[in-house]
Amino acid sequence: MKPLKVDVSDLNKSFGDNHVLKGIDFKVANNEVVVLIGPSGSGKSTLLRCLNRLEEPTSGKVVIDGNDISDKSTDIDKARQNIGMVFQHFNLFNNLTVGENIELAPTELGKDNKEEARALAKKLLQTVGLEDKYEAMPQSLSGGQKQRVAIARALAMKPDIMLFDEPTSALDPEMVGDVLAVMKDLAKDGMTMVVVTHEMGFAKEVADRVVFMADGKVMEEGSPDAIFDNPQNERTKSFLEKVINV
């Protein structure tokens, strides 16, 4: 059996009285692409953010690459270098150019020197189709361009695993394709990915496994075909009906 990249067991998360994650077990194998779907408020983002401890788990275990992230003594900054994250609203550093956005972490954390970081940034911009934007400020980019820079920025740390939280939800429809294309390439190259998305086409085409969440629990999971064509759980059925009818 391949070693697990993500191994979450009995994860609980509460915000005050609001019990958001209720005993989640969630595993991701090496090179696997998992798509998380579920209704709004079901806890998808919260689960994703527990994977790099942007949210502190209330209880349970989160192990990434053999590192127990939920253990307070773990060097979380070190662990995060290995976990890239892409946000719905891009969160590019507004005070820095595109190039500096990408080079900041590798140089600050001593992974690369200035020249190496610059070469890497240019190469990554090329792979996301934005080589001419190296000097640009984030404010001058379209949403789709921003998201591709954000992906390049995360990749600059050469992470083993990438987390995506609705990366295309804030984009105009004509920009969605560019971003999804970049993500497909990543998947093809063997990146381990956890993707929260409403793009069912992407899920069918790229995902190795689809996980359906509702009310803070994993309701059903399986191959895209199994989930989309033959859902077992009532909640999955009604959710998919709504999403596909839109």
Next chain:
Amino acid sequence: MKKIFVLFSCIFSFTIAGIMFSQSTVQAAEKTYTIGTDVTFPPFVYANSNNKYVGIDMELIRAIAKQEGFNVDIKPIGFNAAVQSLSSGQIDGVIAGMTITDERRQKFDFSTPYYESGIVMAVAPKSSIQNLSALKGKRVAVKTGTSGADYANSIKDRYGFKVVTFDDSDNVYNDVKNGNSAACFDDSAVLNYGVKTGLGLKIVTKPTNTGKYGFAVQKGKNQELLAKFNSGLQKLKKNGKYAQIIEKYTGAAATSSKKASNQKSEAESHTFFGLLKQNKDALLSGVWETIELTVVSIICATIFGVLIGLLGVLPSKFAQGASTTIIYIFRGLPLLVLALFIYNGIPSLTGSKIPAFVAGIITLTLNEGAYTAAFVKGGIEAVDVGQMEAARSLGLPFGKAMRRVILPQGLKIMVPSFINQFIITLKDTSILSIIGILELTQTGKIIIARNLEGFKIWTIIAVIYLVIITVLTLLSKWVERRVKD
């Protein structure tokens, strides 16, 4: 991040230490006593047109000091501040035409009286008021803490008038002159002198409630100073010097000779240009003191404010609580109260003196720093949380994320607030006149106490403030432009 903290704290403590040191190195070999007074009280104490402190009290204390072989360091801090500073041990003695009362005896030890005076009432020249009964339903102006004020308060119910108090004699007289108040009560010697030198009021009652003026020290303290004063006074009385001084300031000949000399070279100017020229030195040193206070305060307050502001955004409940509390306290306290508390309150608790300048800097640092901390914190919090999350998700530690991503964006938001705060700091230095720092406002008060040219002097002072503020604003804008690039 830690390094910046350490660096900031170092600069901060060096600045404070530097000020303390520069103040404490000024020590004379001969025993020097710090004497508080109120230089807006002619003929007892006032600043002459060369801005030397003169008057009965000043000549007496200097003559006695010379006689007895000690030095005096005169602090022109105003009557109220002088009395408070004496209670808290900030100064060694007070000579300011202070009447000896039983109440004051509880806190101070008085010398043998050096002057006897009574309270009289003065009204505007055209006023028809001739006696106390005519005051019914009217307003009466007095100076805070004087025996004139005590007298007015003791009879106000009987005669049915209302008492308003001012901190300066000049404001008292002006209130009567412009008709806001019907009359004022003050020491007969003071009013007599004023009337003779063209104050523009007339005295309508005979001296009453005679009181004796005494030199005061803190109760049970500085007894050797008190003894020296008493023996010196006695010697001056014997050798005729005392009578000479009194005659010089109250005698009919004296005041008229002053009038005569007024017409000549020493004449008080009444034009803007003349006033400027005549008071050039005093105004310049006031401006300089104001600038010094402003610059040092801005530096200290900015460092303090930035540190406290950053404390408020650290991911620790304790740090945030400490920051919020500090901001709450020092933003909540009126600047005036804070200044008096630090200058007078703390020394009476700890027993060690704080130089007025240092007390002023600490006051402004705490107050302006609290405002700075609030907008530093606000500016950082105004940066989208997504920026911090993105930086942290890349593995950047909190400090690096703060320094490279959050602070540069927060700073842009804060720049206008910083400029605003610098200007407020400059204006707030004027409040420090309350603890007797001879900055621009206090300088103005003292000049006006002598020449009573309130309108013109305040106009000059206002224009000077505007000029400094303009320079400060231009400077800040220049810095702002450089920060933006």
